[in-house]
Amino acid sequence: MKLVVQVKLLPTPVQAAALEATLRACNEAATWVSEVAFEKGAQRNFALREHTYGQIKARWGLGAQAAQHVIKKTCDAYATLKANLRAGNLGKPGSKRYRRATQKPVVFRPQSAQPYDDRMLSWQIAERRLSIWTTAGRIKDVAFTGSREQLTTLALHRKGESDLVYRDGMWFLNATCEVPETPLNTDPVDFLGVDLGIVNIATSSDGEIMAGRQINRSRVRERALRTKLQKKNTPSAKRRLKKRRHKEARRAKDINHKIAKHMVAEAERTGRGIALEHLTGIRERVRLRKPQRATHSSWSFAQLGQFIAYKARKAGVPVVYVDPAYTSRTCAECGHIDRANRVSQAWFACRSCGFVDHADRNSSRNIRARAWELWRRGAPSTAPAPPPRQRGGAGRKRSVTASDARCASPSP
Numbered sequence: 001m002k003l004v005v006q007v008k009l010l011p012t013p014v015q016a017a018a019l020e021a022t023l024r025a026c027n028e029a030a031t032w033v034s035e036v037a038f039e040k041g042a043q044r045n046f047a048l049r050e051h052t053y054g055q056i057k058a059r060w061g062l063g064a065q066a067a068q069h070v071i072k073k074t075c076d077a078y079a080t081l082k083a084n085l086r087a088g089n090l091g092k093p094g095s096k097r098y099r100r101a102t103q104k105p106v107v108f109r110p111q112s113a114q115p116y117d118d119r120m121l122s123w124q125i126a127e128r129r130l131s132i133w134t135t136a137g138r139i140k141d142v143a144f145t146g147s148r149e150q151l152t153t154l155a156l157h158r159k160g161e162s163d164l165v166y167r168d169g170m171w172f173l174n175a176t177c178e179v180p181e182t183p184l185n186t187d188p189v190d191f192l193g194v195d196l197g198i199v200n201i202a203t204s205s206d207g208e209i210m211a212g213r214q215i216n217r218s219r220v221r222e223r224a225l226r227t228k229l230q231k232k233n234t235p236s237a238k239r240r241l242k243k244r245r246h247k248e249a250r251r252a253k254d255i256n257h258k259i260a261k262h263m264v265a266e267a268e269r270t271g272r273g274i275a276l277e278h279l280t281g282i283r284e285r286v287r288l289r290k291p292q293r294a295t296h297s298s299w300s301f302a303q304l305g306q307f308i309a310y311k312a313r314k315a316g317v318p319v320v321y322v323d324p325a326y327t328s329r330t331c332a333e334c335g336h337i338d339r340a341n342r343v344s345q346a347w348f349a350c351r352s353c354g355f356v357d358h359a360d361r362n363s364s365r366n367i368r369a370r371a372w373e374l375w376r377r378g379a380p381s382t383a384p385a386p387p388p389r390q391r392g393g394a395g396r397k398r399s400v401t402a403s404d405a406r407c408a409s410p411s412p
Contacts, residue, residue: 001313002160003179005153007146009171015142016171018134020111023166025135026070027108029060033074038105043078045071061135069115077106113163113174121162121173125155130173132164144173153177168245182316184381188273191320191375193368194263194308195327195360196277196301199345202259203360205275205368206266210259215252222248252300260307268315273381275371276305277324318381322370331355332365 011019033052042048048071056067081101084090091097120133128151131140146154160176193205202210222244229237267274279301312319328348330337336352343349348359371379 001179001181001310003153003157003177003310003314005146005150005158005175005177006165007144007150007154007173007175009173010143010145011139011171015139018136018139019132019164019171020166021136022134023112023114023164024110025060025062026066026114027110027112029056029062029067029070030074030077030108030112031105032056032059033071034077034105034107037074037078043075045075048075063120063133065117065119066114066133069117073108073115074106077108081106111166113165115161115163116173117161123154123158125151153179168242179314181314184316185271185273185318188318188375189271191273191275191368191371192263192267192270193275193364193366193371195364195367196279196304197360200360201255202263202304203358203364204263204266205361205364207358207361209358209360215255218251219248253303256300256304256307260304260311263308264311264315264317267312267317273318273320273371273375274308274312275367276308276319276321277327277367278321279305279324318375320371320374320379320381322367322374324367327363327366327370328359330366332357332362332369 009019033048033056036051037043037048040051042051049068052071053067056062056070057064062070085098085101090101116132122131124130128144129140130142130144131138132142133139154175154177157177157179158175159178162173162175165172165174191205195203197203198216200209200211201215225244226241229241263274309319326337329339329341331341331348331350331353333355334350334353336350338351341348341350342359344359346359347356348362349356
């Protein structure tokens with residue numbers, strides 16, 4: 001399986017200036033290539049190369065490999081645009097957003113990432129040095145750093161292109177690695193149900209609750225601070241805003257990685273699979289009051305699901321996705337379904353048999369049971385295709401996730 005390992009570069013000021021000039025030249029060339037592709041309707045690699053390859057080398061002084069990557073990057077951008085248009089991610093045909101995306105060529109930012117192959121980049125992983133091509137010539141002895149696990153993965157499994165990235169004043173290389181997968185466990189003894197929510201980020205059918213109160217409070221603080229600094233609009237306020245940019249996302253990503261790693265390790269240790277809810281499109285299906293929309297929009301359930309899925313695939317743990325409908329209203333003991341069973345965000349009390357449990361733990365047990373039933377029927381260890389979008393924006397999905405969103409007013 002393909003994994004991306006990110007290492008941080010530590011260039012000297014002279015090296016950093018050469019890297020910055022290289023990114024600027026490559027992205028200026030890519031923007032020009034995009035204009036040619038838009039005008040001539042040539043958005044495939046070989047057709048576009050005939051119109052642009054020679055001029056890229058002559059006008060911007062790029063090498064042969066860099067010119068090829070600029071053209072390929074432009075073609076990939078148009079392929080992504082077409083995929084988004086087909087999926088409806090840019091609105092309906094004729095809408096303002098759709099027209100804005102289709103009536104002008106793709107533009108690349110001056111510091112957009114640039115791919116490098118092994119002819120343009122060579123690694124000395126043991127010495128933590130690399131040699132990289134720039135428009136000013138090849139630069140040697142560029143230092144980089146990373147964790148021990150990252151460096152080991154690079155040394156053993158690096159294969160393919162690497163992307164040069166400039167972000168928040170720092171330089172990174174995202175290296176592609178081909179990591180071998182553990183053979184899939186085709187005979188799990190059971191499934192570990194995982195309920196994803198806002199108040200509690202993840203709750204397992206074993207009863208483990210990963211509370212999200214701390215991250216929700218930090219999100220409220222960050223949101224309030226951003227609002228305050230944006231209203232000030234002074235140079236110092238803008239500097240603080242830029243410094244704190246992406247901080248909330250990095251914190252959420254770190255927490256999601258830790259939760260996913262723990263869940264997969266527990267499932268692997270006990271010989272079980274993992275059961276997840278299929279939550280694609282929930283933001284369109286759930287209606288919320290205005291104070292709850294920011295909290296719901298910042299909920300990174302998709303990221304956590306992706307982390308669990310790829311870590312499980314690497315460990316050979318099967319993952320089954322189930323329909324989340326009514327998992328928060330169904331009693332895990334007797335199967336009685338009633339909206340009144342969900343007493344509050346935290347508590348579940350069955351109106352039929354009197355069973356009482358934590359609401360998220362009860363939901364995770366229902367998810368586990370559905371996954372086990374699907375697996376016995378021959379369900380594959382992959383995510384199902386997203387359902388067709390329903391008219392009106394609200395579907396029948398009113399699971400624990402939607403309930404969490406309705407009850408997820410931030411803790412004081």
